[in-house]
Structure formats: C-alpha cells, structure tokens
Amino acid sequence: MSIEPLAIGVCSWSLQVSSIPELKGFLDRLGVDVVQIACGDPHHASWVEGDNMPTVARAAGFRMWGTMLGFPGEDYTTPQTIEKTGGFGDPALRPERIERFRWGLARTRELGLSDMMLHAGFIPEVGDPGRKSFLDTLAQVADLARQAGVTIAFETGQETAALLRRTLDELQCPNLRVNFDPANMLLYDKDDPLQALDLIAPYLRSVHMKDACRPTVPRTWGTEVPLGQGQTNTRAIVRKLWQLGYTGPLLIEREVGTQEERFRDIEYGVRYLRQCLAELN
Template sequence: MTDVWPIGVFTSIDAGFGVHLDVVSELGIPTIQIHTPHADQRTPARAKEFLAQCQAAGITVTCVFCGFSNESYADIATTAKTVGLVPEVTRQERAIDAQLTAEFARELGCDTLGMHIGFVPEDRNSESYRDLIAVTQALLDELEEHGQKLHLETGQETAVHLLSFLSDVNRKNIFINFDPANMILYGTGDPIEALKKVAPHVRSVHCKDAVWAENEEDRGTAWGSEVALGKGDVNMKEYLTTLKEIGYKGPLTIERELSEDRAQQKIDVGEAVSLLESLRAELWS
C-alpha cells in the first residue's frame, strides 16, 4: 500500500452495497472497506475464501461495516426509524449482531468495525439515550477484549452532537469514519467545517460527493443527491487539503452506490481513482 492515502473502495461480499470486488481488482485498488455479509455467510469458511480472493489481488480489508435486517434509507424519516442501534425495539439484537460481525472481521484479520449508529437522540437525559450509551459501551468493551475498535460514520448528526455522544460514551476505542457527502445528504452541516471540528477522532474516511437538497428549507428533512466524485458540493481538493492539515494519512475509501449499473459504476470509480491520485500527487509533492 502507498504509505500516505492509499486508495480504497467500499464493497460487499453478498449484500449488494458498494463496488463489486471484480471492479476493485480490475482497477488495481489496494484497500477496501466491506459491508458485512448476511448472517448465513458470516462463517470462518466464507471469511477464509474471501480473504484468499483479497490476498490474491493484493487487497487489504481496512474496515468491516455492520448492516442490520430491516434497515431502510428510503427517506430521512424512515432512516431515523430503522437504522443502526438507535431504534429501541431492535437495539439489543443488533448489538449482538454487531458482535457477530466483529467476529467475522477478526476472521478477516481486520481490527476495525464500522457502523451507522442511527439518529442519536437529542435529549441526553432521556431513558433511550442513556440506554443507547450503555449498549454502545458494552459493545465497545467487547471489542476492546479482542483488540478491535468502532468507527461511527458521520452524517446523521451535526458535528457538535456527535462529539457530545462520543464524550458520553467515554471509551478509548470509538472513533469516526468521516463521510463528507453524508453531511450534505442529511443536511447536517458543511462537511469541511464538520471535519475540522471532529478531526481528533477521525481514523477513516469516505470519498463520496453529493449536492444539497434543492430547497434550503428542505435540508434535514429531504435527501440531497449523491453524484460522482468531483461533481458535487464537497469540493474534493479542499476536503483532501483539510485531511492533510489534520494529519490524516489513512486510506481514501471511495463510496459510490450504483450497484444496479455496474458499467457506470466502474466508470465513476475509475474517474474517482484518477481524481484522488492526481490530488494526492499535488498535495504531497
């Protein structure tokens, strides 16, 4: 891997998210984050098989992202009701499922778990918030026993609210996977300013682009739109410049959700790789 900012992509084994592994291999991309496979695929044998594929292609798995049954990103309101550990009705079973994903990650030799934890409650004194803290702490303590850590993906909270949550969780193995496009998609804040605020906690990033919801008054209640890298409102040069300023040297993981159009996905990812390599050369020359 390149020592500074190796290129990566978000992919999956079987869940249909992210870039297909054959595209990763064809483009010669050295790192991946993966979405956890369905439960029946989270076996030592499947991990061994997938790891062998990665090793043959010179690919390193840097993070395994949790995914839970019945999550939906149909709209922001549905996302708030269904995603992550926040929904109370599924919180305990999903915490257990996250532990199983962590086991699968260990089979892949990966020490990092990723997660959209969901829309963290605003009321820090509420019973739901306090229970979310306790469940998150228990998961982190379990991960710590195995030398693992958790990266929470940004987007569903403002930077300030996310920092408050991290402070309340108060564990040394919880960090941030920063996704600038999500700040735009969810309408939760300017991505560059947010990155500067959460900088000490950032341990992994996504390189994804988006445009704000058309009407400013709809931001936070209606989706913005994901677009190809460099075509949106993130400003990738400013984003990477800020990553350099805060001392981030880890993978630049491209996320491009076009699973239904693999040909266009390959084009977009290839162009994203070229853009990131060009900016990397410019900023680290």
C-alpha cells in the first residue's frame, strides 16, 4: 500500500506492544494507519506471533514504512555504554551482528518491505585507526542489503551530520541512506537539527519525529520530551522537510514513560503534527 508524503505515523516500539492486534488497536485509537515496525528484537518489541508475525502484520490493514532492527547487548544506560555496545562499533561483536542483520533483512522481505532502519554504531572520526575496518563493515552491510533488495537507513545522532555525510560520500553505496531523528542530535549533544537536515538531505530516506532538550551536564543524556516542547524546533523541521520535497512519512517516536504515558504523548504528537502540516503553504 502506498504512503502519501508527510503522512503521520508511529514507531511500533514506542507503543510497547507485543502483538499485531494490540498494535492495530492503538493505531485505530490514534486515527493513523502508518507504522514503522520493529523486526522483533529485544530492544524493539518481541512479537507473540513469532515467525508468523509478517503474515499477520500484512493482513492487519495498516501501512508499513520499513522495519527497525536493534541488536542484543546494546546498552543505552549512558552515552558511554552505547558507544561501546551499539551497532557495529565493537569489532568482536561484528560477526554475530552481521548474522542478526541477515535475519533482519529476511524479516523485512517477509513483511513485503524494502527498507530497514538501524543504528550503525559510533562512526570513527577521520584519522581514527578503527575507521577503515568500520567502513568496510558498513560496505559489507550495504552489499548484503543490496542482494536482498533492501535500502538501509542509519539513524542520526551519535556523530555529527558532517561526519555522517562524509562517511556516506566515501562509501558511495546507493542503498545506504539516513533515518533523520532530530531529537537524537540533542540527546547526544551534537548538531543543530535544522542545520544538519540541510547537510544530510541528499541521503534522507526516513524521519523519526521526536523532541528533546540538550543535556545540562557534559557526557550525560539529554531529556526526551513530547513533540513541540523541546529544542528541536519541530515546526521548522516539518516545513524544511516539505521544502526539501521529502516524500516519506513523519513517524512519531516516544521512548520514555509508561505505555499509558507514551500513548498520551503520541496522541498529542499526532494533533501537533496535524497543526504543523496545516500551516504549510
């Protein structure tokens, strides 16, 4: 099913659901039918449907914009713990994570989708001795995805937009793109999201609508807040996406609070984004 540009959607893991009917019920209550769906890893929801999840999801009546893959062992307790454990950063973990990545590609295709989002890990700076092997791993990831007919979108946040852009420019892999998350840039205390969007625009594939405030203490997390209540300038980002001709959906992500609190904040986010879209001209 096609998805119109700037359609409002939700990230399935934000709703903390464990079954497809539960997900469908929340979407119906929100009045949206677009979702980015978790493959089913420990960080992004385990589905009670198990291996049958793709069949059930495809028959559920909602529209899906790609999958999200996380890796067992990723630790988001602090920025330092995720730097050590995130994505393909640790060379010792790369073989098993490549295998998990292969599984995610298969799950994505079983869902009838051709996009998968994930955190690549902290990209080493230019001149770092570990940069070449990291980029070689990303090139391997791109080739595996190409063989499966899947486009990979790396989440923003851990590194500056300039470093991410340079890395993708160097790799020259047509199926490596960006999942733009403005709040992550503040949570990790990196770029101004609006300026970063201009820099990574040529690689833009998907967007997580999330809001946050920068940390007040260095090397600690910033604070995630409901849409429109933080420092990302959500209204300006929506307008910039429209001006850039972005054709994907606006996927609300909320990663703090109880399930009830998250639903309330996402419900507010849906209304807020509708206001933002109504202001475009």
